[in-house]
Amino acid sequence: MAWLFFFALLFLTQLLTYQRYLLRKDADHREISNQATLTKERLQNVINYSFSATQTLAFIIEKNGVPQDFDSVAKQLLNSNKYIDAIELLQGGVITNVYPLKGNEAVLGFNVLLDSARKSGAVAAIQKKGFFISGPINLKQGGAGFVSRIPIFKNNKLWGFSAALIKLSTLLDAAGIDTSNNGNFSYQLAKINMATGQEEFFLRNNNSFKKEYSIPVEIPNGEWRLYIIAEKSITFSGIFFFALLGFILAATGGLFAWFIVKQPLRLNQLVQEKTLQLQASEKNYRITLERIADAFVALDTNWCYTYMNSKAGEIFNCDPKNIIGKNIWTVFPDGAGQPFYQAYHKAMELQQYIYIEEHFLSAERWFENHIYPSPEGVSIFLRDITKRKKAEQELQQSNERFQLISRATNDALWEWNFETSELWGNETHQQLFGLTMADPVPGENVWQERIHPGDRNTIIDKQAASLTSDKSVFITEYRFRMPNNQYRFIYDRCYILRNLQGRPLRMVGSMMDITEQKKAEQEIENVNEQLRQLTRHLQNIREEERIRIAREIHDDLGQQLTAIKMGIVWINKKVPDEDADIKNRLTNIITLLDAGNVSVRKTLNELRTGILDNYGLIEALEWQGRQFTATTDIPLLFNGPKETVKAEEPVATCIFRIFQEALTNITKYAHASQVTSSLTCTNNNIIFSIADNGLGFDTELLKSKNSFGVLGMRERVAALNGSFNLESSVGNGTSINISIPL
CATH class of the missing domain: 3.30.450.20 (PAS domain)
Known part of the structure; x- marks a missing residue:
């Protein structure tokens, strides 16, 4: 029997040892999988930033040509897109612009289409007519890296390329890949050469990668593959120790079983002795319990x-x-x-x-x-303990009455006992009814009769609902007729005491005269209304002043700039071609005048959008939405009625200005990827909404910060007797909904 117990226990411990080995192996695999997925996501982010930068530069070139301030544009692209080391612009195949210039001087004037070692990526981009990333390649300025390009076509002919440079070291740092072999994992990046079909490795690594674990990284021109292995494989020291411990445990259990088998007689004798002792003890115990x-x-x-x-x-x-x-x-x-x-x-x-x-x-x-x-x-x-509890309940009821009375000191206090129909009121309560303490406390009917007819039914229904609910507090306000037949505002606060089943037993309350408070509230409301009227007046003055300034700029400054340009153009035509310096200076002056005209038009749009006056609210909103998308690359979906909206000028201006302010806030703070807006009209109201899927924020912060933008939008709507509602929460975007009477 002892041997059987030994082998059974040994089998169980070794089975647990094997399960422990499988668990540790599975844990190692999950750790490698998680690390590979994280590195993959980082690599894809680098590629996405590269695509965004080259796509944006290509869009600018296609729409506006080569910007004179290329360094400023490129700097903004680098600030907006991480992990990019340089921005390049190629005309034909020649690199004409690069930012930053320092460290990249060697590439200026270099024609990639004439370099057999580097032209394959550019040729592939032309064939795809889209984004293509090549590398790693030996860079002209030294080192290895990747070059992403987007071909630029004008009139269906190749004009050049927009390009982004990512050094190999930058890519590895961004992906968190440690090539020193000092971490917990070793990495290798590879891709399939589209020409040879062979797998090419990016990194120098002495480890033998047998594809322990790999994960694909998608890019527009093929696929990278990430290999990762754990530097520390499963060690067998802990497993061996656990197996040895199981053997020792099995041996100990076998010896213990042998000892038990040898002692049956002695154990049986001890069991019998203890059984007799327990029976005697149980008998004495039962006798004692029956006596208590x-x-x-x-x-x-x-x-x-x-x-x-x-x-x-x-x-x-x-x-x-x-x-x-x-x-x-x-x-x-x-x-x-x-x-x-x-x-x-x-x-x-x-x-x-x-x-x-x-x-x-x-x-x-x-x-x-x-x-x-x-x-x-x-x-x-x-x-x-029934007698004691009844005495405690009576004492508790008495204490509760006095505690409630102490809460309502200096007010009209009253109590209504539903069980006995007894009523009680203090001196102030009696004075409200024109009575003294010697007079009976007036009942419910008298109280209801003194409530103003306009409030009476509502108050009676609320009181009945509170008594049938499980609430313990009933608070209301109403107008109450005083002994001089004048009505005063009363704040009535009641406490309902219930039994264990929730049935009301008593109601205790206090009545407070809040007439003066109501008057103060009305005065505050009047002041607020005056402020709203003043705000409306100031808004009108500001819009009128915007219109006046815009008209003066258009009629005076705009015409003067146009006249100056016409004069310069005439002079330029009269100057002989041999005077190249004068011709160049005149050309520069014309360019400056064109830029001045653009600035004037931009200022005019900011002061007063002409499309709002000439084409109406719907066209103005759609135009502003297109401007927003063109500036931020954030898609904006606008839904409005097909027919013309007949809104008065103040209403149209209010909605348009709120639309502008909301888009400005989205650009600065939301980090949104999509914006939706709508405009609908009913018989009596015009309803406008705008929402984004950005970061959102805690609306409680608006109460503690000087949020003048939101306050200004709210006051604009209030000045037109409309309603303004802003909803937002962290991680769920922001929405604004307004409704203005037509």
Whole structure:
């Protein structure tokens, strides 16, 4: 038998050892998978930034030509797109512009289409007519790196390329790839050569990569593959120790089993002696429990009765002999979910003594429960405390009355006992009705009759609803007729005391005269209305001043600039071609005049958008949306009615200015990838909304910060008697909805 126990235990411990080995192997694989996925996402981010920079530069060249301030544009692209080392512009195949210039001087004037070692990427971009990233290649300025290009076509002919340079070291740092072999993992990047079909590796690494784990990294011109292996493989020292420990445990268990087998007679003798002692102790214990005046029951771990004394049988109206072995929750099914049910289970769970007081509705009696748990079950002593609880409840009711009265000091206090229909009121309460303390307290009908007819039915319904609900507080305001027949505003706060079933027993309250407060609130509302009118007036003045300034700029400065340009053009034509310096200076002056005209038009649009006056609100909103998308590359979907919206000038201006302010905030703070906006008209209102899917924010911050932009939008709408609603939360974007009467 001992040998059998030894081999069984040995088999079990070695099985656990093998399972431990499998778990450790699976954990290593998951760690490698997670690391590979993270590195893949970082590589894709680098590629996305490269695509964004080259696409933006190509768009600028196609629309506006080569910018005179190329360095400024390139700097903005580098600031907006991380992990890019340089921005290049190629006309034909020749690199004409590069930023930053320092360290990249060698590439200026270099024709990539004539270089056999570097032209393949440019040729592939031309064939695809789209984004193509080549590399790693040996860079002209030194080192290795990747060059992403987008061909630029004008009139279906190749004009040149927009290009972004990423050094190999930059790519590795961005992806978090450590090539020093000092970390927990070794990495290798590879791609399939589209010409040869062979796999080419990017990194120098002495490790033998047997494709322990690989993950694809998608790029527009093929696929990179990331290889990763763990530097620290599964060690067998811990497994060997665990196996050795299992063998020792099995040997110890076998010796223990052998010892047990050798001692059966002695153990049987000890069991018999202890059994006799327990039987004698149990007999004395039962005699003692029958003598006590309190009820006592004992339950095993399955909640079955193991003992019940005669006092408990008397309380529960059952024979203790017939209850033994039965489940308490079967005998008393209504007890499940009651406080004592929860207390019994909690005591067994925590193995701690618990004391509770419980009201048994069926017997209308109170009992205190002393619950003593043990690993074998639970013992409960119960004592009838009904008389004590009634005295405590009466004292509690008296204390509650005085506590509530103390809360309502200096107000009209009253109490209504639903059980006895008794009413009580203090001196101030009696004075509200023109009575003294010697007069009877007026009843509910008298109170209802003094409520203003315009408030009476609403207050009566609210009071009835509060009494039928489970709420303990009822607060309301109403107009109340005083003894001089004048109405005053009353703030009535009531406390409802209920029994255990939730039925109302008493109502205690205080009535406070808040007429002066109401007058102050009305005065504040009047001031606010005056401020809104002033705001409306200031908005009108500002828009009129914008129109006046825009008109003067258009009629005076714009015409003067045009006249000057015409004069310069005439002079330029008259100057002989041999005077190249003068011709160049005149050409520069014309360029400056054109830029001045652009600035004037931009200023005119900011002061007063002409499209709003000439074509209406819908066209103005659609134009502003297109301008926003062209500037930020964020798509804006606008839904509006097909027919012309007939909105007065102040309403149209209000909606357009709010649209502009919202788009400005989205550009600065939202980091959104999409914006939606809509305009609808009803018979009486024009409804406008704009929403983004950006970062969002906590609207509570608007209360603590000087958010003048949002405040200005809100005041614009309020000045037109409209409604303004802003909703936002962190991570869920922001939406603005306004409604203005037509």
